[in-house]
Amino acid sequence: MRKKTLAVTALGVTAALALAGCAGGSSSGSDQGSSDSADIRVWLNGTDTPDAARDYLKTTFESEHPGSTLTIEEQFWTGLVDKLTTNLSGSDSPDVVEVGNTQAAAFTSAGAFLDLTDKYDELGGDDLLPGFVEAGTYDGSFYAAPYYSGARLVFYKKDLLANAGLTVPTTLDQYISNGVALAQANPGVSGIYFPGQDWYNALPYIWENGGEIATQDGDTWTSSFSSPESIAGLEQVQEVMTQASVAPKDGNETDPQVPFCEGTVANLSAPSWVKGSILAPADSDAPGCPDQEANLGVYALPGKDGGAAHVFAGGSNIAVAAKSAHPDLATDALEIMLSDDYQTILGENGLVPAKVSLASTLGTDDVATAIAEAAANAKLTPASPKWADVEASGALQDFFVSIAQGGDVKSLAKELDAKIDGILNS
């Protein structure tokens, strides 16, 4: 009997405490007034954004919006278009999303992002990277702001180059012949590391030979991988893949630091931030080889006639989801990410800042010089809203894997053109 009474009392006390807690919570909530507090979810892709920038974003946002929190959810680049399509259209949409610059058009044209046209000047106006502003604009409205740009550079092992009696190449032809010579001199080593699925790295060969990916005439797009100029470039790609590279013929371009650190790569064409992966401390989650720092050289991919080649201008745009439950807070978070302080952190970590005026934050080391050279000549993929579908279809990866296997370039290019025409004009 006594036990029962005790239990009932305990229950009563607990209930009273819980109720008091509730009351306290609601009164303090109303004290804060109109500014609603919420948790803002920011989707960033891969490890590209440095930790310093993530911490800055979280602390700044939370101190400017007491009561609100900001959570960064890291996404994979692979399959991003699919994932964004399903999540941005659902009721549980993230608030701020990073999207590859070549993928942005698929979402701006579909109405997946909040219209930021009114905020254009506040975010940086004409100081923003023009090519990326274009990528984030649809029908005259500005939806996705530039986030950062990254140029592709060539990292190389200084000792391998010196041992073979070679120098840093000044033309594309010399780059290729260097790669072949290095592969022959060092069995089991890629003179130029070129896994079959890495189609971004194949684009400079096409562009340098005067070819294009696709051309637009009115509303119609014509894929031009089989033009004579493109074929000349693709034959060079095949030469590099079959004679200079021992990378897996059907491999992809992720984690190139692994073979590089293992010592089986002489030249590696990769985004500028790969330097961080190569020099990552040995005790980190994805260890690199910091002991190779003195041996690590870098240059901008040389063009056919000298100078820097037209490389692919990779990078990201950042946007507020149209279905965000807290668009005002989300826009504030996006403003922090485009602030000078935040973008300076990106610049210091080897990412080209979203604002032209901050280019100097990249510093003056050899990477920064190479980035400046490469970025000046960088090119983009076709500006069609359907281009993201071409990328997502996997046709480009299939095409270059077949080329790496030694397939017939001309007939493969014709097949690819037919496929891309079908997607771009559907």
Next chain:
Amino acid sequence: MTSSVMLVREHESGGVQELPLSTGPKKKRGPSRAKAGRFTPGVLLLPALVILAVVIGWPLIQLFVMSFQEFGRAQVFGADAPFVGFDNYARVLGDPQFWAVLVRSILFCLANVVTAMVLGTLVALLMNRVNRFFKVLVSVGLLLAWAMPALTATIVWGWMFDTQYGVVNYLLEAVSGQDFTNHSWLIDPFSFFVVATIIVTWGAVPFVAFTIFAGLTQVPDEVLEASQLDGAGAWQRFRLIVFPYLRSIFVVVIILQVIWDLRVFTQIFALQGIGGIKEQTSTLGVYIYQTSLGKGDYGTGGAIAVIMVLLMVAISIFYVRRSLKEEES
């Protein structure tokens, strides 16, 4: 020992004999029960039906409607979807790629069902013969393989078959002395499917083995013993005694395997990310995903999905009819 076993068996056979007796009074009681609550069965079925209608029925209707619409990424975000009649179906059925995928899926399915059934049956027979310790050991091993999520399994198998650093290439080179450096297992479609078959079969064998092992315990030992005395070999005993006893179990397991293997997705999708050429290795599930989410053409993807649903329904009807027959007999 022997006597206690005999006792159990006597009890079992007694139970079987009792069965017709117990159905007798049930029939007599039948009408009164119907009077008491004619709607009871329906009411009891209702919750399950409602959940099924919401979780499975509604998406199916959506899918069906979508397959007759022009449905792209803009429609996902709220634009109007115009009806286009049978355009999507015409495009799918006129596309040689679709037929290639369908034939590939069926062949892959058959290869996997046969492999999984043969290996699963062998494991079940093995478990029936070994002592308690090994029975537990094999069961734990099977359970672990079964509990492993398909995605995790595929990634681990993918590492083992990795072109540059895979243990399979390393071991093959060590054992055979041949050069397997940088041998890509996924680039050739046939060898891609060999790897995929290993992964899928590895995941399917536990279910087959457990189910058939459970069935084996129902085969009366006297019959086996008697046939052995009559001079029947192991293969004859399996073919003429064990198999007829377990026929219904085999049929059900095979049908389930066919359904599961025909709609295989995770293993193929994850393997394609590791290597290989998508166009030459896509199966139905992956092809629907590529068409819908990859190319953003949900209408066409929906049409392929409806065709696949019809295919599955055809196989399932066979399964349902079979299990209804079991209940009647």
